[in-house]
Each structure stands twice: as C-alpha cells, then as structure tokens.
Amino acid sequence: MSLGKIVSYKSKSLWLFVSYLLLLICNSFLSLSIIPYKDIWKYDKLIHFSEYLILGILYLNALYHQDFKIKMLYPLLFISLIPIIDESIQIFVPNRIASVYDAFFDYLGCYMGMGLYYSIYRYKNG
Numbered sequence: 001m002s003l004g005k006i007v008s009y010k011s012k013s014l015w016l017f018v019s020y021l022l023l024l025i026c027n028s029f030l031s032l033s034i035i036p037y038k039d040i041w042k043y044d045k046l047i048h049f050s051e052y053l054i055l056g057i058l059y060l061n062a063l064y065h066q067d068f069k070i071k072m073l074y075p076l077l078f079i080s081l082i083p084i085i086d087e088s089i090q091i092f093v094p095n096r097i098a099s100v101y102d103a104f105f106d107y108l109g110c111y112m113g114m115g116l117y118y119s120i121y122r123y124k125n126g
Contacts, residue, residue, distance in 0.1 A: 010064065017055075017062040021082070024051060028089040031096065048102050049109035052083070056113025060121075079110050
C-alpha cells in the first residue's frame, strides 16, 4: 500500500470516527418527547450497546496504522470520557434521563467493539 493510500485511508477513517462521535453527542441534546418512551425503553440498553460497539470499532480503525500500544493507551483515556460526557449532557435535557446502567452499556459496547476489531485485526495479520 503506498503512502498516499495510507494517508487517504487514515484521514477518511478518522473523519468517519469524528463524524459518528459528533452524531452520538448531538443525539444526547435531543429531547425525545416526540417518541413514545415506552416503545423504545425495552430496547434502550441494546441501543446504547450497539451505538458504542460501532464507536469502538471506528476508533481503533481510525488508529489502524499506529503502533498497537498507542492504540490501546488512547482508548482507555479518551473513550472512557465519552460515556460520562454523554450521560452528563442528558441531565440537562428535558425528557432525558442520565443512567449509570446506560453508561455501563456504553462502556461495554465500546470495549467489545475494540475487542472485536482487535480480534479481526490479529486474525488477518497473524
């Protein structure tokens, strides 16, 4: 793979991660009064897990060409703040509830996504 393709791939994957992260954060600012709450409540934890599973995969993909030790250090510091920020925003938004359980499923999804990405990466690269 040439250097130009690596830089192009790296910048695209970084922008994809940042865009998805902004989408998650902007979603925290939305008041969900237009959606019947009881309809989504039963899927709430699955939604949190899925959102952050994707975020974990995108995050390691954005750091794909970095040394793997760097890949694991940054997620522990950076990714660990995102669910806290996400749930903290919801405290101030009408019709939203911050939950420790939601944050737990955010963390679980994120770290499972990173683990899944790492497993696939190791399988493909030996």
